[in-house]
Amino acid sequence: MEEGQGTAPQALYDAMDSYIGEQAAKGVFLDGGGLFGTEDTVNFISSGGEVSRVDGPYAEAKEVVGGWALMRYDTLEEAVAGQQEFAELHAKHWPEATVVATLRQVAEGPEETGA
Numbered sequence: 151m152e153e154g155q156g157t158a159p160q161a162l163y164d165a166m167d168s169y170i171g172e173q174a175a176k177g178v179f180l181d182g183g184g185l186f187g188t189e190d191t192v193n194f195i196s197s198g199g200e201v202s203r204v205d206g207p208y209a210e211a212k213e214v215v216g217g218w219a220l221m222r223y224d225t226l227e228e229a230v231a232g233q234q235e236f237a238e239l240h241a242k243h244w245p246e247a248t249v250v251a252t253l254r255q256v257a258e259g260p261e262e263t264g265a
Contacts, residue, residue: 158247159243161244162239162243162244165239165242166239169235169236169239170182170219173221173232177222178221178223178232179219179220179221180222181220182217182218182220184216185214185215185216185217185218187207187214188214189207191205191206191207192205192206193205219236220256229253230253233251236251237249237251
């Protein structure tokens with residue numbers, strides 16, 4: 151989502167509570183949560199064998215991760231449909247915000263990531 155959009159409206163929180171409850175009852179929602187902005191963020195960057203620390207806020211940050219959810223679907227089609235439903239909740243209940251809902255698969259071992 152874009153940084154600095156303010157707090158989501160209560161209607162979105164209510165809709166998300168209902169959606170998450172339904173998904174948890176079906177065994178789809180495993181875990182998730184919202185994240186604060188970058189004002190207190192601390193990044194540790196590993197590069198060239200050295201680690202450096204960079205403290206927020208980050209003026210150059212235009213998009214940040216605002217939250218996360220760990221979901222388990224049986225098929226890719228179900229995952230895509232679930233992600234679209236999640237994005238549509240945001241469009242309906244917080245239309246003035248720009249939210250990017252990204253779907254990624256969780257790797258369960260190095261053989262899946264190519265590591």
